[in-house]
Amino acid sequence: MPLIEQTLPTLSDTLVPPIVRGTADLTSFAYQGNDHEALMHRIDTSPAPNPPLARQAARTYDTAIALQLGFRRAEGLDLQDTALDASPIWRIDGAPDGALRLLALVGPGDLMTNTPLDFLTNHLNVRLDLLYLLPDRPLPAVIPDHDVAFFALGEADPATMARLRRLFAAWPRPALNDPQFLPALQRDTLSRSLAGIPTIASPTAVATSRTELQAHLDTGSPIPGFDTSGFATPTGPYPCLIRPIGSHAGAGLSRLTTPAELANYLRFCFDRQFFLTAFHDYQGPDGLYRKSRVGFIDRQPYLCHMAISKNWMVHYLNADMTESAAKRAEEAAAMAAFDQGFARRHQTAFAALHERLGFDVYSIDCAETQDGRLLVFEADTAAIIHLMDPPDLFPYKPPQMQKVFAAFETTLHRHATKPQPAAA
Incomplete structure (x- = not known):
């Protein structure tokens, strides 16, 4: 049977996949300055209640992440293949009993392939299971039951796209992030996706x-x-x-x-x-470049970070935000004023974005042009929205990110209680 015609899996209340630390836990640990040896010790001392075979599979899965964090991408992806041969389903450790059950459909690949949901769910009363959609392989016959599904692949080839669209239409539980919009996010199609919107500049x-x-x-x-x-x-x-x-x-x-x-x-x-x-020059009057990551959850915008740099190629990690109290103060002020400032100035642009990019959850990396338009560099479902920065240096971030996390949890619960339409 062609994979696109595959029967949907049976949902089980009792199936427990291998329990792993996952990307967010290990990335946060590495972000604190811990090396590969420390990461491996963390993996080996995981308290997850796995039986012996699942424990070894979970170690392999987490080690694949640790290798990628150590810039050993090829080794990490090879080990990921080994882990996925052992199991296509994984559970992120730490969810309490009674948590909302979220199942993410993900794909094999590096750390930027899928929506990194555990950076959100690790702060919430949410159990996150990962179901890998593997090329040339059917889905498992049985998967964990769940309250909401999230289609988390950030990109897909045509065959995978056709499969994803059929699965999304037929999924037996409420599902978020319709994959039909993924082609509009590709680097060479985004400007065409946003063409004709006068309030947006997309190079x-x-x-x-x-x-x-x-x-x-x-x-x-x-x-x-x-x-x-x-x-x-x-x-x-x-x-x-x-x-x-x-x-x-x-x-x-x-x-x-x-x-x-x-x-x-x-x-x-x-x-x-x-x-x-x-290249569109977005340098400010003071000679600095400012690039913001705006996350959208059910069409509501949230400023997740703003990087400020004298270099046109702005990334948060190279903008020296930890070394500059003045930059942090400006970012804090931007977060405090975002709803009445940036978001209000660009509400028309945001509305147009949502009409072209109909995801439930996504983000943009953006700036403002000198003539007042929203300059969109990238739109993505796989960008990290996180709370990893040290709170002593960034005391304004925990309350801001808690707003984002709470909005995501509210969205999950709202979708979980929606009446289900008839399957296509």
Whole structure:
């Protein structure tokens, strides 16, 4: 039987999958400065009540996460395959009896493949189970019963997408984050997804090849599909950003201002496929760049962080927020004023976003243009929304993030009590 026609699993109140520490627990522990040896000790001393075989499987699963946290991605993914051969279902440790039961459909891959739900649920009265949708394999015949399902894959190939859409339509419990919207989030389609919204600036991005880029250098020919209207200077496609396809978190990302810089980039980068993105200068009057992560839960916006940097490539970890009391004070003020400030200024843009990106839970990395538009860099269902920063340095974050966590829990309970429509 083709996987797209597979019968849905039976729901069981008694099935207990292997219990693991999971991504959020181990990432938070590593974020505190603990090394791989300390992570392994934490895994080996897990209090989870696993029987012997499940204990070994859980150790393998958590070790795969620890290896990725230690920048040993290939080893971690190999070990993840071993863990998933042992079980396609896992339970995050720590949920009390009587907790709301959340089942996430996830896919194999690195730490940025799926919505990292345990960064939220570890602060809530929610039991989180992870059900892996594996290529070329049917779902298990029996899975844990649950109150709500969450389709957590952040991207999918066409075959997986067709399978996800059928599962979402037929799922026997209320389900969040309809996967039909995932293609609109891809780096080279987001600007087209948001085209025609006057309150939003979303820089043009295209997938391109080394061959096409070299032809541009050799002949001056345009780069196919790279329409930079409204973003580029009279110098053609420059300035622009380039990164290898499949890279994340700024790996391999560079800003190009001349053909010579593109030639030099290609000389030292051996990838064959790239994303090229128009660069929109969002530097403030004080010379600093500000980039915000706004999370949306049931269409309500929440400021999850704001990074401030003198560098155009802003990530929270490279913005020196821990070293600057002034930056932290500005972030605290932005959080306090967000509902009446940023969110109110961009409420029309947010409403338009929700019409194009119909997820229940997602986030954007964004800034403000000098002419007052919402500058959207990325929209994502797999970005981390967390409370890992030390509270002594960031005392304003716990109350802010507790608002986010509470909103997510409210959404889960609201969906759990919805009447179920007839299956498609």
